[in-house]
Amino acid sequence: MVHSPVHRPRTLVRAIGIVAACVMTASLAACGSSIGPAAEGGDSGALKVGVVVPATGVTSSAGLALQAGVEIAIETINDEGGVNGQPIEYEVEDDRGDPATTTQIANRLASDPDISLMVGTITGDTAQAAASVADAEGLPFATAILGDPSVCSDYAWSFGESIRQMLEPLVPELLEKYGTRVALVGSDYVFPRDYSAAAREIVADAGGEIVAEEYSPMGTTDFESTIGRLAAGEPDVILSMVVGADAIAFTQQAAAFGLLTPEIGFEGAPTDADYYPALTTLVEGREKAVRWTDAFDDPESQAFVEAYRERTGSDAPIPEVAANAYFAMRFIAAAANDAGVTDREGINEAIGSFSYDSPLGDGTHFDGDRNILQANIFTAMIQPGGVYEIVEDHGIIPDTGAPC
Incomplete structure (x- = not known):
């Protein structure tokens, strides 16, 4: 069945994570690990997300673009009522593009029972490190980078274009x-x-x-x-x-x-x-x-473009990884709302069985052992x-x- 995004009555919204404290500017100033106060208060039944990005280091430009895409999506989802009536909570961790650091962060996130989803990172080796931990610990892990998934895993979901x-x-x-x-x-x-x-x-x-x-x-x-x-x-x-x-x-x-x-x-x-x-x-x-460009003229794409430019101060073409991260969170939130879940296994099953209409195409879904998103491709x-x-x-x- 094809589902559109779920819109619920607006509730008290608390976007947890780096919002005002670490706004990405045109100079792509880096920021460190952060966690909002609501995420420290125990299990509230909210969807809690660990975001892993290289906020510093040689791939920080792409990392901060990914972070902006995730944060804009979460703010938009929360404005619409969140997931199952509660705002999404999240924390951001800087892996500096280093696989060993990524592994440490992924292990910490996986050991936190309140974290139901991990999103990130940028390079293939860091994504592989995160996916390996996620697979071993049963933690859904969504990537936004271009290319094929680095590991075979029931818990790794590739939202970027495959090779x-x-x-x-x-x-x-x-x-x-x-x-x-x-x-x-x-x-x-x-x-x-x-x-x-x-x-x-x-x-x-x-x-x-x-x-x-x-x-x-x-x-x-x-x-x-x-x-x-x-x-x-x-x-x-x-x-x-x-x-x-x-x-x-x-x-x-x-x-x-x-x-x-x-x-x-x-x-x-x-x-x-x-x-x-x-x-x-x-x-x-x-x-x-x-898969997407900032020349898309549909209302959701243009709202994302406006929000991204306001957040980053950049009028350059919006990186693909930012849009992939944005639509990944939109897909996952809609799947979780449809299934009425926020736990790890529930989220994982919901992603794999969901079909979603968005600017990326009607009926986008995952297929194959490597969980590759089946969405429209365009020549630009x-x-x-x-x-x-x-x-x-x-x-x-x-x-x-x-x-x-």
């Missing part, structure tokens, strides 16, 4: 438009290599060939040798999963050394909304597979000023991931 959902709409078009010779480049950790593995299959199915493949450690600032090896393959298309600040350095240097030109197809992390302010003309005119054209204009609606790109 195939990102690649399948665009790779055949790129090969047809630019040529069949494809170069793969990425940061040297699990997610970019998983991205490349899927890309190799999709490129081959589309009649293309991989002519170069390169990886660089996180924190690389000089990509001249990498670019030289990529150029030697004479690619027509570059699929890049170089991430973080490295993505900006790689893209700028690829253009400066003549590898990245308007005649070369280009897709991957550097075309994400996060990077537009630094790359502007280098990505304008490129196409991007997305990156316009001057950072407008990710929707040019094609692909509907649901079915992907349930490799069986566990």
